[in-house]
Amino acid sequence: MEPLTIHLLGTGGGRHTMCTQRRKTAGIRLAHGGTQVHVDPGPGALVHSIYAGLTPMRLDGVIVTHCHPDHYTDAEVLIEAMTGGTTRRHGVLAAARSVLRGGDGIDPSVSRYHQGLAGRVEELVPGSRFEIGGISFEAIKAVHGDGDAVCLRLEAPGVGDLAYTSDTEAYPGLGEALRGCRLLVLGTMWPRGSPLKGHLCTDDALRLIKEAKPRCAVTTHFGIKLLNADPAKEAAWLVEESGVPVIPAVDGLTLTLDEKITARGPRKADEPMTIDA
Numbered sequence: 001m002e003p004l005t006i007h008l009l010g011t012g013g014g015r016h017t018m019c020t021q022r023r024k025t026a027g028i029r030l031a032h033g034g035t036q037v038h039v040d041p042g043p044g045a046l047v048h049s050i051y052a053g054l055t056p057m058r059l060d061g062v063i064v065t066h067c068h069p070d071h072y073t074d075a076e077v078l079i080e081a082m083t084g085g086t087t088r089r090h091g092v093l094a095a096a097r098s099v100l101r102g103g104d105g106i107d108p109s110v111s112r113y114h115q116g117l118a119g120r121v122e123e124l125v126p127g128s129r130f131e132i133g134g135i136s137f138e139a140i141k142a143v144h145g146d147g148d149a150v151c152l153r154l155e156a157p158g159v160g161d162l163a164y165t166s167d168t169e170a171y172p173g174l175g176e177a178l179r180g181c182r183l184l185v186l187g188t189m190w191p192r193g194s195p196l197k198g199h200l201c202t203d204d205a206l207r208l209i210k211e212a213k214p215r216c217a218v219t220t221h222f223g224i225k226l227l228n229a230d231p232a233k234e235a236a237w238l239v240e241e242s243g244v245p246v247i248p249a250v251d252g253l254t255l256t257l258d259e260k261i262t263a264r265g266p267r268k269a270d271e272p273m274t275i276d277a
């Protein structure tokens with residue numbers, strides 16, 4: 001069984017965290033066997049993936065869930081890297097309609113030129129499915145400021161499936177759509193008692209965990225208010241209320257899914273944490 005590794009290169013979300021870089025906004029790198037996919041490459045994705053030893057020249061896919069800068073700014077440069085500096089058509093660009101075509105007063109955030117460099121382009125609309133290497137993806141409806149935003153579910157053989165909300169509010173039916181995943185990655189912008197239209201606060205995260213019943217959850221994509229409230233305290237409350245293990249992400253956290261789920265912090269001194277889930 002090939003493990004699936006999830007590198008949380010950036011765990012910041014929203015304008016203020018992005019502009020201050022209080023948490024990085026470099027997105028998520030997935031690695032499975034020889035396949036590498038970068039999800040939501042915001043500002044810093046190029047630099048921090050290289051610093052983490054994850055060269056963008058090895059990419060087979062770039063996924064952009066919606067047309068907001070904390071999710072798309074480095075997409076074009078990663079596409080240039082993925083295509084060997086534009087010398088070969090290679091890899092998949094999978095992106096929301098707004099990213100590819102623009103909409104509602106915004107231009108496409110990946111130029112037509114860069115869209116043309118990828119080996120294949122997939123437009124993400126709820127229900128669309130596609131594969132990159134051995135990983136299967138499905139787009140799920142999101143409700144967010146960008147009306148074309150999507151959440152993702154993905155599955156790799158032998159390691160089960162995981163879901164990533166990106167940016168959405170907890171609309172009725174989302175918990176059902178996320179049900180039964182092994183790992184649920186929740187973009188949690190604001191803390192308890194602070195609902196925010198188009199996003200999840202910690203109370204919404206709890207509702208989704210209770211409805212979706214994942215084996216393990218991760219909170220990430222933190223806004224300033226949540227950082228001020230302390231992601232670790234918010235996650236501890238989620239564990240207490242739900243009984244599900246919840247890991248508050250930090251920049252550089254790596255999660256490996258094989259028989260178990262192992263979380264490794266970015267520093268040598270960080271003790272790996274293994275979850276039997």
Ligand SMILES: [Zn+2]
Pocket residue numbers: 013014068070071167221
């Ligand atoms: Zn965001």
Ligand SMILES: [Zn+2]
Pocket residue numbers: 066068144145167
């Ligand atoms: Zn957004």
